[in-house]
Amino acid sequence: MKVTIYDVAKKAGVSISTVSRVINNTGRISEKTKKKVLEVIETLQYQPSVVASALTGKRTRTIGLIIPDVANPFFAEIARSVEDRGRELGFNLLMCNTDNNPDTEEMYLSLLKQKSVDGIIIGTTTKNYTIIKDLLQERFPIALIAQDIPELTIDVVCVDDFLGGYMATSHLVSLGHKKIAIMLGSMNHTSEKFRFQAYRQVLEENGIEYDEKLVLYTDYSIENSRRAALEILQSPQRPSAIFAHFDSLAIGVYQAAKELGLNIPDDLSVIGFDNTILATIVDPPLTTIAQPIHEMGRQVMDLLVQEIEGNKKLKQRVILPPELIVRHSTKENARS
Amino acid sequence: MKVTIYDVAKKAGVSISTVSRVINNTGRISEKTKKKVLEVIETLQYQPSVVASALTGKRTRTIGLIIPDVANPFFAEIARSVEDRGRELGFNLLMCNTDNNPDTEEMYLSLLKQKSVDGIIIGTTTKNYTIIKDLLQERFPIALIAQDIPELTIDVVCVDDFLGGYMATSHLVSLGHKKIAIMLGSMNHTSEKFRFQAYRQVLEENGIEYDEKLVLYTDYSIENSRRAALEILQSPQRPSAIFAHFDSLAIGVYQAAKELGLNIPDDLSVIGFDNTILATIVDPPLTTIAQPIHEMGRQVMDLLVQEIEGNKKLKQRVILPPELIVRHSTKENARS
DNA sequence: TTGAAAGCGCTAACAA
């Protein structure tokens, strides 16, 4: 049978509260009994049950992480960085993939509460505002990563998407590109809205007319971005550059370009967003806007844990700066 | 305050045991009271506490997943497939990244037990045999994925690594390659041992002399595989083909080849292993040995859950067949 | 078909 606090108490010749005290390092205990208890714990290989202690109101030291899909390199890296910080702080991660399906998300939200997680980190482009509002209302620790819901007072850590979009578009414009297509995953994504706004603003600032034919919609799949790129690249308004909202979408553009015998960057400049591992291994290496993923993971975890420990009064938005990483997929516009 | 089973009982005018019964669908209850209780549960938004029920000996319906690194696409895909099956079966995943560090792994193993997970899936190249043996001894549900420990009687799901190595090497040999380098992550990995044995056997069967200078050791990083490839490709025994034990290592080979102005597949054939997303996005697309990742995730979860539910007497090894995916990184040996 | 009550392993008053 599993060894419990009673076994330890009996063997050490003390009461269970004494054992509890030495485990949690609370109250005052004589060095002697403390040593004795520690010894017994050691020899009995006693491990306190988190379940039992959670039932008395203590933390489970477990946090739920809700993301669309870990198989997506961006979220895999997010998950990793969150977990790293969690480990440092003594928290485990319960991983939930939703594919951005609101029902799955709702299911998980409720399940995580049943499992008494101490807090939840959300990285999906959720539409379940109501549920989140309820959670917030009952002061359940919750934080957003890589996604913002401006209409909510909530802890969030994300990159400055407007600035990122601005950098990306400016980079292209500075290279002499005028026909710049922009490829979106979905307009529901707040981040994408900002990136798109920046795109438009840069065009305007540079006297380039906005052409909605150059706005490409896809889902988040490489396959669909390939298709969208294939189409626009064969159309009369063939762009000389494409700003893809995610590195993965840029990959689809690469594939389309290759199929059409177009050289990147000579015939077409491509810039991505995220700076995942994908950006470094494609050929040519992808110019992209880096999100400080590692830092983001660290910061959400910090924010959430502060919330959990209760030493935080105000919600805050942490907006981290993106960075333009110039590699070899962008070049001066040859047609200009 | 959180609504408990007592609140429901009181409001429904029944005892808590009755409520418990309708929740768990046990015992016989009159339709009438059942309906009444269900109603109250609904209006009160009651959600049973997993923590409390776990304390009485029921499952936590949580499983620990120990892997080296989710940021590695192979393990990300493994994690995803395991989670998918877990969701279907009503289990959540506690994600643990160890970087193959035995101490971290040991820490997690102990933590997971404290948290009363119902079982553990291990995907790391663990060296903690003793701990695993202990776990096995006390009949703790545990299963291995993508890795085998032949000396243990344990549930495992993995690909037929020998066959995979055989396919890879044969493919290269059939293309006329004689100087075939093999790139390993580490010889501690059981999978790699099998792949390596197969490599040697194919050479032997084809009368090709084994040259240990063609055995390249790296860690698992792209950077180091790049370096190793750079070296061998500039040495007198420059191979005409390289069998990389992981797709990621193949990427390093690509980078080295590019640096040296070598064309793949004209000047050098490269074959990988895993068939992760990486294989599809590099240029040229990578010929590789596919692991049936999705199926593997599904099967470990099934195995583990059977173990958990106790309707399984024998441990079993599920060895799934690999598949050769020929893309464009391998070609007939021009030098032959 | 239902209820009372013991107990799961632990924490935290409260007493001593």
Next chain:
DNA sequence: TTGTTAGCGCTTTCAA
């Protein structure tokens, strides 16, 4: 400094 005891929210006999 240490021990006793009452819960935490639930499941499960055992009785009724």
